[in-house]
Amino acid sequence: MQSSEQKTSHPPASHDAKAEQIVAAAREVFLELGYAATSMDQVAQQARVSKTTLYTRFPSKEELYTAVISAECERRGLRFSPEMFDRMPLRDVLVQVGRRFTDLLWSDAAIRVHQAVVGEATRMPVAAQLYFQAGPEQGIANFVALFTRLAERGVIVTDDPAFVARQFLAAMQGGAYCQLVLGLCPAPTEEERHAFVDKAVDLFLRGLTA
Structure with a gap:
């Protein structure tokens, strides 16, 4: 049974599930291949999104890599x-x-x-x-x-x-x-x-x- 907090909680207005999906997928690809060997095509495939969806949210590999590192710091409570x-x-x-x-x-x-x-x-x-x-x-x-x-x-x-x-x-x-x-x-x-x-x-x- 869910708690009352769980029932009433809602994602913030800025919540972007697709961006989070991409970041999670990119994290796995970067961990496996490193920065140099990772391509945006591989990330799109891992995230199961179109390249248009990927580039709309992260126009470059540099921005995506930065987002992955930042998200991990955020997840660990360092922001x-x-x-x-x-x-x-x-x-x-x-x-x-x-x-x-x-x-x-x-x-x-x-x-x-x-x-x-x-x-x-x-x-x-x-x-x-x-x-x-x-x-x-x-x-x-x-x-x-x-x-x-x-x-x-x-x-x-x-x-x-x-x-x-x-x-x-x-x-x-x-x-x-x-x-x-x-x-x-x-x-x-x-x-x-x-x-x-x-x-x-x-x-x-x-x-x-x-």
């Missing part, structure tokens, strides 16, 4: 507003955003995309540029905005919140991440990921509040 954490204790804020970040960064899809981008970077620099702009650059900007707000509210003490944000993200890339990228270890469980984030946050907090 957040700093104000949404105003009522939370600092540790809870850092644990929550840290878990979101590692859940994405350590995921199989993100590892495969990172490997493909690094492999293609020399001969296909546009792929690396698009990946960085849609993923890491936007993610860094969100975290900088969060730490800036924390500093403005007096929750943390720093004259360089952008530096603090980048150091926090660097801390979240420790643990098993290097081995994962190199294919040298199995993916950590959710419990293991969260335990790592908890320890990293506690260590980080000792520096922020000293």
Whole structure:
């Protein structure tokens, strides 16, 4: 039986099911073939849409690739507003955003995309540029905005919140991440990921509040 929330929920006015269908299909093709080897024809076939439908929503492969990366970040909760954490204790804020970040960064899809981008970077620099702009650059900007707000509210003490944000993200890339990228270890469980984030946050907090 559906809950009352489920019964009354409606997609937003900007909801475009066909675009979401295309992005989901493109995600699979890009993961399998990488940026360079993927064609718009293959995406249209995978999505089971006409090329007219595809190009109407995504006029170029570059825009489609950017949309795929951005959608994955959105799905993992990394397109957040700093104000949404105003009522939370600092540790809870850092644990929550840290878990979101590692859940994405350590995921199989993100590892495969990172490997493909690094492999293609020399001969296909546009792929690396698009990946960085849609993923890491936007993610860094969100975290900088969060730490800036924390500093403005007096929750943390720093004259360089952008530096603090980048150091926090660097801390979240420790643990098993290097081995994962190199294919040298199995993916950590959710419990293991969260335990790592908890320890990293506690260590980080000792520096922020000293």
